[in-house]
Amino acid sequence: MRVLLLVLLVAWLGLGLFGHDPWKPDEAYSFGLVYHILEKGDWLVPTLAGEPFVEKPPLFYWTAALFAKGLEDFVPLHDAARLASAFYVALTLWFTYLLGRRNVAAPLFLAACLGYLQHAHQLVTDNALMAGMAIGLYALLDVRPLLLGTAAGIAFLSKGLLGPGLLGLIAVVLVAFPEWRRSWRGWPLALAAFAPWALIWPVIFYIHSPALFREWFWVNNFGRFGGWAGLGGVADHWHYAKALAWFAFPAWPFAVWTAATQLRTAEARFNLVAFVIMLGVLSVAASARTIYGLPLLIPIAALAAQAMPARWLEWPFDKLATWGGAAAGLALWALWGAFLAGWRPPWLEVHAPGFVPRIEPAFLVAAILVTALWALTVILKLEPRLPARWLAAVTLVWGLAMTLWLPWLDYGKSYRGVIADMQRSRARPP
Numbered sequence: 001m002r003v004l005l006l007v008l009l010v011a012w013l014g015l016g017l018f019g020h021d022p023w024k025p026d027e028a029y030s031f032g033l034v035y036h037i038l039e040k041g042d043w044l045v046p047t048l049a050g051e052p053f054v055e056k057p058p059l060f061y062w063t064a065a066l067f068a069k070g071l072e073d074f075v076p077l078h079d080a081a082r083l084a085s086a087f088y089v090a091l092t093l094w095f096t097y098l099l100g101r102r103n104v105a106a107p108l109f110l111a112a113c114l115g116y117l118q119h120a121h122q123l124v125t126d127n128a129l130m131a132g133m134a135i136g137l138y139a140l141l142d143v144r145p146l147l148l149g150t151a152a153g154i155a156f157l158s159k160g161l162l163g164p165g166l167l168g169l170i171a172v173v174l175v176a177f178p179e180w181r182r183s184w185r186g187w188p189l190a191l192a193a194f195a196p197w198a199l200i201w202p203v204i205f206y207i208h209s210p211a212l213f214r215e216w217f218w219v220n221n222f223g224r225f226g227g228w229a230g231l232g233g234v235a236d237h238w239h240y241a242k243a244l245a246w247f248a249f250p251a252w253p254f255a256v257w258t259a260a261t262q263l264r265t266a267e268a269r270f271n272l273v274a275f276v277i278m279l280g281v282l283s284v285a286a287s288a289r290t291i292y293g294l295p296l297l298i299p300i301a302a303l304a305a306q307a308m309p310a311r312w313l314e315w316p317f318d319k320l321a322t323w324g325g326a327a328a329g330l331a332l333w334a335l336w337g338a339f340l341a342g343w344r345p346p347w348l349e350v351h352a353p354g355f356v357p358r359i360e361p362a363f364l365v366a367a368i369l370v371t372a373l374w375a376l377t378v379i380l381k382l383e384p385r386l387p388a389r390w391l392a393a394v395t396l397v398w399g400l401a402m403t404l405w406l407p408w409l410d411y412g413k414s415y416r417g418v419i420a421d422m423q424r425s426r427a428r429p430p
Contacts, residue, residue: 152194325394
């Protein structure tokens, strides 16, 4: 049974990584940064269209460039680069499993969260931040200073000061609890492990260009948080609290149940503290985007995995996963068949005007396999039942979207059509 759960996770992770162009908006610029590294060999300063792009540190782009370089003979560069996301998501799932005290329900709940689904398959640096946060939370729970410093370093070189700041604040608050009262003794070791990550690239970067370093360090860290940099996002301090209703679904009701009934356990207290601190810090920030809230899902999933809910709570979620997944999967199959037969509703045309559907044999086989995997998960009643059924339902819907409907989605979300129109306009005589 554990093997089938692993297959389910691998299917969830793999579907959507291949077979499409970099999508609007984040993937396109991320791949542009990776492509610059591959073309120019410049690993120091992230550069886009010839201009320095210092919004984020380069760890994720380095990783994506290594994957692209190593696999360029086998798959398109952008697909190979996207494997960096798969690498960091796999790390996140594994350390969420460890954070949940080796309870497989924790990574299942995390993968099933609706807010994680799309971002986990995109070429975005937030996936590296998620890995750093998952490793760091496990290191804090288990008091592993060297691992904590390494995790803070990964988070730092992924998105700057936010990740290490959150981990450091959680570490300070944990000292108030008996289980972690002496954890401060490991802080010097954690700082020593963090130092290479925090010093090597920033020092070289500063030597290369003090002006660019200041822009990255002050504007893109403190300026974004304080709001005076004007770098986008919404100015809503309740943004994350409101978004969690769907973003952390279906894990959050079970996390709430654990918080209400099992706070006597050290693990429940730890994950609740981590969640509250992260939510508080993110909510104070002047700039809010839903993607910034991804780390909140890690302690929520770990809390949900501890839940032993009453039947009245578990039953409706089980039925919703089973029958909701079945209905959504059937609808996607039926709509695809009607689309092939000539059905053209306005909402399909608006997304991808002029698109002509056709059968892609490889995608069709993959769609059949993911449907069979969902059916097998339901029939065999895999345990832990509830997170397994939710992940199976999410994988079914996502898998059909990333196979049957992928050409249509790619047609509308790729910049390929925009570039083709530009080239045609340039070719016209004045």
